Amino acid sequence: MSGPDGLRGGRLVLASHNPGKLREFRDLLAPLGVSLIGADALGLPEPEESGSSFAENARIKALAAARASGLPALADDSGLVVAGLEGAPGIHSARWAGPDRDFAAAMRRLHDELAARSGGFARADRRAAFVCALCLARPDGALREFEGRVEGEIVWPPRGTGGFGYDPVFVPEGESRSFAEMTAAEKAALSHRARAVAALLAAMGADPPAS
Secondary structure: OOOOOOOOEEEEEEEOOHHHHHHHHHHHOOHOOOOOEEEEHHHOOOOOOOOOHHHHHHHHHHHHHHHHHOOEEEEEEEEEEEEOOOEEEHOOOHHHOOOOOOOHHHHHHHHHHHHHOOOOOOOOOOOOEEEEEEEEOOOOOEEEEEEEEEEEEEEEOOOOOOOOOOOEEEEEEOOOOOHHHHHHHHHHOOOHHHHHHHHHHHHHOOOOOOO
């Protein structure tokens, strides 16, 4: 793929069934002027994420959505890597929330495992990073791949009601608020997903949205 790849003003499938992620990507991809369609709206199944890295899983999802829909598709695989848990939950970040997407339970597990390994949460190595791998795929199998990362630390108890996933327990480096305490625009200026999308926009010859 080169240039805008026919995306400007066109239709693009987001290979995700997560409504929060769909809203966030619609804002982030606004400079391309695309019509972003969620995988659930097209009735696309969720493929098995059998990769061993964020990049591999994003590739699997993007290719499956592009081939099933006949449209260009964008997938991200993102998650939280925590130093005190040797990189967990990592590519299993969503799975920690279970089939019901219970991230309150996932955040509690994160806290409990850090505390158990270190003799208390306060003693744990709470350094963490959100990582996002993006893959843009065409139905013919052509790919473009990008990555974004934001460093920070895990806090407890959870803070804020915005965002989704692990946002309430993650404070990005240089900030005092969690992602869930920020506005969507503030988070977009800092997040791993925003950084990966900025790389994609640069490759497409578009400017990121103003913060």
